[in-house]
Amino acid sequence: MQHTKHLWRAGLLVIAFGLSLLFGRHFLIPASFGAEGYYRADSRAELMALPLVHGGTRSCAECHEKEQAEHDSSKHAGVSCEVCHAPLADHASGGKKTAVMPSSLSQRLCNLCHLKLVARPAAFPQIVPQDHLIATGALEPGEAVPDRACGPCHGTHKPDQSN
Numbered sequence: 001m002q003h004t005k006h007l008w009r010a011g012l013l014v015i016a017f018g019l020s021l022l023f024g025r026h027f028l029i030p031a032s033f034g035a036e037g038y039y040r041a042d043s044r045a046e047l048m049a050l051p052l053v054h055g056g057t058r059s060c061a062e063c064h065e066k067e068q069a070e071h072d073s074s075k076h077a078g079v080s081c082e083v084c085h086a087p088l089a090d091h092a093s094g095g096k097k098t099a100v101m102p103s104s105l106s107q108r109l110c111n112l113c114h115l116k117l118v119a120r121p122a123a124f125p126q127i128v129p130q131d132h133l134i135a136t137g138a139l140e141p142g143e144a145v146p147d148r149a150c151g152p153c154h155g156t157h158k159p160d161q162s163n
Contacts, residue, residue: 055088057081062095067157074158075125084109084156105156107149 032041060081061068071077082088084103091101107129116126133139133149154160 051089053087053089054080054082055092059088059092063092063097070155070157074155075160076157079113103156105148105151107145107147110150110154 030040030042033039035041057068057071057080071081085091086102091097091099111129114125114127116128120126129145129149130139133145134141136153138149138153139145
């Protein structure tokens with residue numbers, strides 16, 4: 001038994017460490033944690049107090065009726081304006097324009113949704129940009145895909161019609 005003293009000491013240290021973690025947890029985890037699920041319930045009020053950044057598609061319709069009508073009748077009707085542009089807060093506040101709305105006609109933006117990926121449903125429109133442009137005659141084999149490759153053939157708000 002004389003040689004087991006170090007084992008007892010190590011065991012007592014492990015128990016003391018475990019107890020300190022158990023009691024320390026009480027002081028480190030907020031009281032509202034777990035009250036309404038696996039998160040801190042008080043965070044909802046904090047998040048609701050933050051300024052509104054995204055306005056949704058309907059907020060754009062107030063000033064951009066023509067674009068909204070084109071968008072609503074297109075295959076992109078389910079895509080919010082803020083997906084391709086920027087959050088409403090970057091463009092307008094309190095119903096007034098505060099800055100020019102950023103927009104991108106880059107094929108990289110279109111690729112975010114339409115680049116061929118195995119994980120996407122087969123029915124979803126997907127392309128390999130190089131192959132698509134060669135098949136349509138817009139590009140010769142071996143040429144690089146231009147940055148604004150989609151715009152000349154696909155409308156920005158109504159992609160099933162050309163610009």
